[in-house]
Amino acid sequence: MDLKLDHYTEGDCEIVAVEGEIDVYTAPRLRELLIDLVNKGNFHLVVNMEKVEFLDSTGLGVLVGGLKRVRAHDGSLDLVCTQERILKIFRITGLTKVFGIYDSVPEAIEARRSQK
């Protein structure tokens, strides 16, 4: 129900594993984590959303904010998501064109590598 956040390094990416609900109540914690990671020099982020049960526009706002931040350092913020109910809100808002959205963490890392 609540939000669970975890992160670990994989190659030159920092993987952020999110579990639970990202809404107006929990989004501030995700925002803090993203800011913290960027401040510590992690400019290539992959947010794994496979265990996200709920995401609203507040959560989208935090992801967009994170993207702006890493881009200021020529970085990237990609997403891993295959859940239709989560993808829907990205589609409604047109954000599927803004984020790289991948089917798995290895795919996201691989895509990042080949873009360099």
Added chain:
Amino acid sequence: MDLKLDHYTEGDCEIVAVEGEIDVYTAPRLRELLIDLVNKGNFHLVVNMEKVEFLDSTGLGVLVGGLKRVRAHDGSLDLVCTQERILKIFRITGLTKVFGIYDSVPEAIEARRSQK
């Protein structure tokens, strides 16, 4: 969440297996089943409450009604229940003294047999 009812014969007892929530919304269905069983000549009932998640005084009322009914035919209505949160309401209302409450269906059947 909702109420699931099942019943089967075991020796001279009819076992009623109840699953879910017995409250003001679902209790009428349990009442109907008990009345129906008694009308069909089942006067020794064992209600298995091990999978009951919620029981309120409406549900208690249905069990008490069932007990009155079988007693009118010199029958019995015993309960199987080990869940503390369900037993609590029987204790508060003093109904632990009115119903035979057993730890398992075989124990309830055995107790019935030895009482004859």
Added chain:
Amino acid sequence: MATVELIISALPAHVRTARLVATAVARRIGLAGSTLDEVRLAVGEACSRAVEAHRAHCPGEPVRLELSDHAGRFEVVVADNAPGGQEALQRQVPTQVGESALPDVLAPDVGLAVIAGLADDVDFDATPSGMRVRMSWPAVPATQTSGNPA
């Protein structure tokens, strides 16, 4: 956490909505385990009683539920507009259903006895225009339980 108010039309199905809300708010305030079971059952009893009373006397009017967290306590108030509450309270809530006087169906007053047996603190207040059941439990400060152990 401040107040949540729930207003339900007098239908048995909505008693479940009321239980759901009371349990969810209580859990968020930090109540857990058997206290949460007590809240669920006591709120359910109060709402069933109110809904049944409305169905008998004023089926078109809604039942009100107020949940709040103040002075370190989680408080639930269930208020109905049906007459009969005073009489029910004067009948002296029977705490125990005797073997000898086994009723055909339990009197609705048994619900009141159950509430009295469950709530940490309870106050029944009836006038000819309705009854208010005020129940409360000690609230665990949310900070102790709201954090994620991860």
Added chain:
Amino acid sequence: MATVELIISALPAHVRTARLVATAVARRIGLAGSTLDEVRLAVGEACSRAVEAHRAHCPGEPVRLELSDHAGRFEVVVADNAPGGQEALQRQVPTQVGESALPDVLAPDVGLAVIAGLADDVDFDATPSGMRVRMSWPAVPATQTSGNPA
């Protein structure tokens, strides 16, 4: 099933209570699957928006939610007392966040766009004294789904 009304003080945690109630009532009315997800998200968006607007303008006032089932539709109305709704609607709800204009945080208007994209039917109504978001979905007759298959 008739009306349920929920009145929440303007706190983010209560948005979850509102989602919980809306989802539970919708499910009981017979909504399921992706429609239930739409209800949860649209109601969440409307309540988040209202709660944030109250926090900015009138933190002491509550947000109201009304759930009803009539004429074959499940309807949810979220009403707030904060100003600014008219301006938000006049800004012409952007349906798509463009790559070029990547904002620092999404404007609260995006919530309105999400609601418009999710609800089967939606109606925004704003006055200087507040905004009403009325959303509805076709309701499956309860008889089709409420029975126990067992």
